[in-house]
Each structure stands twice: as structure tokens, then as C-alpha cells.
Amino acid sequence: MSPWLLLVLTVACAALTVDAFRAGGPVQEPPVRSWPRGWKRGMDHVPLAEQDRIHRHLRYPLLGAGVLAWIFLAMTVLLAVLTVQGFIG
Secondary structure, eight states: OOHHHHHHHHHHHHHHHHHHHHHSSOSSOOSSOOSGGGGTTOSTTSOHHHHHHHHHHHHOGGGGSOHHHHHHHHHHHHHHHHHHHHHHO
């Protein structure tokens, strides 16, 4: 396969990966605002289990991405490696 075609496919797959990671996250808003202004009241009124869930939700946004996003990421990496090999070899 032509290296230029592989390059075009890599860029297209990378765009799909970015889109899938953006769309694959949680659909609903986090239960507490992530802006510092929203934390003025503190978290004392929220149960500890809910606080832990909120902190994990805000700390690891990529873990909520769907399987399709991770498949596109693997395809992008594979295509990038094949593209580099195509241009070098």
C-alpha cells in the first residue's frame, strides 16, 4: 500500500479517535460542578461514597470512553507505525 494512502488513513483514523473519545465519555453532567466557584459550599453535605464517585469521575475522564474509542486508538497507532515503515522502507 502506498505510504501516502497510509498517511491519509492515519489522519482520518486519528480524527475518528478524537471524536470517539469526546463522544464516548459520560453523557450526563457531573453531579457537582467542577469549577472552583461551585465548590465553595464544600462537600460536607454529600455522602462519602458519592464524593469518591465524583472525584473518580473528574479525575479519570478517559476511562469512561467507550470500547469503540479504544479500538480507534489502537487502529491509529497501528496505521502510524505502518506509515512510518512505509516511508522509511
